[in-house]
Amino acid sequence: MKPALTFAVAKGRLADPLIELLEQIGYDGRVLREESRRLIVHDEANAIRYLLAKPMDVPAFVEYGAADLGVVGKDVLLEQQKPVAELLDLKFEACSLIVAVKGDSPVRRVEELGFNSRVATKYPNVAGRTFNRLGIPVELIPMNGSIELAPLVGLADAIVDITATGTTLRENDLRIIATIAESSARLVANRVSLKVRHEEISGLTARLAAALGAAGAEVRG
Amino acid sequence: QGTFSPVSQLPGARLAGTFEGWGYDPVATPTFEYADVVALGAGVDDGRLFRLFDREGNTLALRPEMTTAIARLAATRLGAQARPLRLFYLANVFRYDEPQQGRDREFSQAGAELIGDAAPTADAEIVALAVAALADAGLRDYRLDIGHHGFFHGLMQDLGVDEPLQNELHDALLERNLVAYAGLCAAVPQAGRERLLAVPDLMGDQSLFAAAQRVVAGPRSQAALDNLRAVYAATAAAGDADKVRLDLSMVKALGYYTGMVLEGYAPGIGFTLCSGGRYDGLVQRFGRNDPAVGVSLGVERLMLALARQGALPDAAPAAPVLVDADASRRPEARALVQRWREAGLRVIAAGQHSDEASLRAAARRLGATAAYLGAEAGRVRLWTGAAGAASGFETVAAESLPARLGAKP
Numbered sequence: 357m358k359p360a361l362t363f364a365v366a367k368g369r370l371a372d373p374l375i376e377l378l379e380q381i382g383y384d385g386r387v388l389r390e391e392s393r394r395l396i397v398h399d400e401a402n403a404i405r406y407l408l409a410k411p412m413d414v415p416a417f418v419e420y421g422a423a424d425l426g427v428v429g430k431d432v433l434l435e436q437q438k439p440v441a442e443l444l445d446l447k448f449e450a451c452s453l454i455v456a457v458k459g460d461s462p463v464r465r466v467e468e469l470g471f472n473s474r475v476a477t478k479y480p481n482v483a484g485r486t487f488n489r490l491g492i493p494v495e496l497i498p499m500n501g502s503i504e505l506a507p508l509v510g511l512a513d514a515i516v517d518i519t520a521t522g523t524t525l526r527e528n529d530l531r532i533i534a535t536i537a538e539s540s541a542r543l544v545a546n547r548v549s550l551k552v553r554h555e556e557i558s559g560l561t562a563r564l565a566a567a568l569g570a571a572g573a574e575v576r577g
Numbered sequence: 578q579g580t581f582s583p584v585s586q587l588p589g590a591r592l593a594g595t596f597e598g599w600g601y602d603p604v605a606t607p608t609f610e611y612a613d614v615v616a617l618g619a620g621v622d623d624g625r626l627f628r629l630f631d632r633e634g635n636t637l638a639l640r641p642e643m644t645t646a647i648a649r650l651a652a653t654r655l656g657a658q659a660r661p662l663r664l665f666y667l668a669n670v671f672r673y674d675e676p677q678q679g680r681d682r683e684f685s686q687a688g689a690e691l692i693g694d695a696a697p698t699a700d701a702e703i704v705a706l707a708v709a710a711l712a713d714a715g716l717r718d719y720r721l722d723i724g725h726h727g728f729f730h731g732l733m734q735d736l737g738v739d740e741p742l743q744n745e746l747h748d749a750l751l752e753r754n755l756v757a758y759a760g761l762c763a764a765v766p767q768a769g770r771e772r773l774l775a776v777p778d779l780m781g782d783q784s785l786f787a788a789a790q791r792v793v794a795g796p797r798s799q800a801a802l803d804n805l806r807a808v809y810a811a812t813a814a815a816g817d818a819d820k821v822r823l824d825l826s827m828v829k830a831l832g833y834y835t836g837m838v839l840e841g842y843a844p845g846i847g848f849t850l851c852s853g854g855r856y857d858g859l860v861q862r863f864g865r866n867d868p869a870v871g872v873s874l875g876v877e878r879l880m881l882a883l884a885r886q887g888a889l890p891d892a893a894p895a896a897p898v899l900v901d902a903d904a905s906r907r908p909e910a911r912a913l914v915q916r917w918r919e920a921g922l923r924v925i926a927a928g929q930h931s932d933e934a935s936l937r938a939a940a941r942r943l944g945a946t947a948a949y950l951g952a953e954a955g956r957v958r959l960w961t962g963a964a965g966a967a968s969g970f971e972t973v974a975a976e977s978l979p980a981r982l983g984a985k986p
């Protein structure tokens with residue numbers, strides 16, 4: 357019996373699009389739907405062992421080989437820059453990494469942000485690299501949630517955050533002044549697992565790609 | 578870490594032993610190099626070097642790898658020596674990386690360079706040497722992948738891909754970002770695009786050669802594939818085919834490889850154990866046109882792999898024996914200490930104890946056994962603590978001590 361592939365995935369409802377995709381290729385999604393506190397669940401028939409982790413922690417599991425595979429957003433990959441192999445764009449959880457300011461700010465384009473403006477963000481590495489590239493020195497304020505509050509209460513002049521529909525930004529009177537990158541869920545793999553278990557992993561990747569292609573989604577780079 | 582091992586049994590020393598056994602000679606090069614010499618190697622990129630200044634204002638760097646310095650040695654001081662040169666090293670190198678398991682800022686490398694032989698049999702010798710070194714170190718489960726720098730790079734050139742895109746494709750493949758790689762391939766016309774898209778999957782056993790032949794697009798990629806076929810044939814002839822697989826998607830971060838490239842893995846370890854390949858242009862940068870091929874193994878990573886496989890050599894060295902004597906027998910004790918050391922025992926000569934009890938207490942604290950030359954002429958009183966801390970001494974003949982304490986000469 358071949359050893360199971362270990363697959364780190366997000367817990368709870370974030371896993372729903374992945375479960376649908378797995379069921380499309382004939383995998384049993386029930387183990388991932390079960391309401392239980394267990395953090396390791398098994399799909400015996402397909403020899404897969406799922407680790408239920410926080411999305412931000414998936415790259416760590418995969419980098420160290422504790423998981424052979426993982427699903428995680430491109431925004432997290434860009435922020436953490438861990439050495440994992442990125443195999444496939446799974447298309448779901450599509451969103452954009454953006455720079456936004458208060459609606460009534462005089463700033464229209466990101467180049468107009470003054471020197472040493474304060475930028476609040478959950479993505480300090482992405483923000484730091486972005487403003488370095490633009491040649492604008494800023495003061496980064498790392499935050500963990502409700503980043504939109506920062507410009508509203510004068511804590512920051514701008515934010516770097518993700519947005520999907522733009523609703524939260526609009527409802528809080530924030531205006532996008534630049535898009536840094538597009539993000540979506542990605543299938544990642546440990547680089548050694550990719551070599552040592554190449555046939556299984558590329559087989560799974562190909563089946564997922566076929567299911568995504570069949571859904572008629574556009575190709576994203 | 579934190580325990581002591583017999584120095585001769587340390588994995589690094591065992592690797593050196595393998596290299597010596599294969600006819601390689603040891604070399605040592607400076608820990609500090611001039612930064613511009615390091616840059617000539619175009620090896621490790623700038624941001625990962627430890628730099629310092631000497632008192633004349635020259636910029637020095639702590640060596641990030643050994644191959645560049647050995648290439649310089651081969652071109653200069655060893656320039657007149659007959660080729661091929663077979664050189665090995667066991668040395669610490671320094672890289673400014675984020676420290677983590679398997680990646681320290683200072684780490685030990687054991688490696689071998691075969692300089693002055695361009696034949697595929699030379700590449701195969703290095704592959705076989707890597708296999709032997711890992712086996713001699715005690716590793717049971719491992720694998721070597723071999724590829725060819727010229728295959729992917731030759732393919733891009735055969736297809737006429739422009740250089741900026743070549744660099745981007747190389748970087749995406751190096752990072753194993755296959756999503757970005759596929760996105761970049763979209764910029765290449767159809768027939769070429771299919772071939773490039775096939776590269777990441779070119780991993781497997783020798784049945785791969787047929788698939789790789791279909792991807793070849795011109796003389797450069799053909800020459801690379803033919804060369805790799807010859808190296809693989811020589812490797813199989815040497816009997817190592819079961820440990821070696823092919824990976825034509827292998828690209829390296831170090832910029833000096835020109836031909837065969839190799840990497841070694843162990844299951845359960847998330848990073849490479851060894852890395853190497855052919856680097857035919859490097860020695861020439863220092864003034865002598867020598868082809869060269871080599872491999873380097875990460876000693877700490879090897880130890881991690883051995884630990885995972887439960888194959889680390891028996892870590893604890895034998896306990897030493899603490900020796901003392903009545904004043905009248907001190908000269909005799911000195912002579913015995915020398916003979917016991919020659920017989921392979923680890924001996925600490927004490928000198929401040931005048932009775933057995935005091936010596937036993939000191940030995941207990943040190944985790945040592947105790948041997949006392951007392952009143953009975955020609956005899957030695959031995960305490961091993963095997964029967965308990967407060968147990969008594971036994972009387973033994975001096976010559977029997979080494980055997981009694983399990984000395985390995």
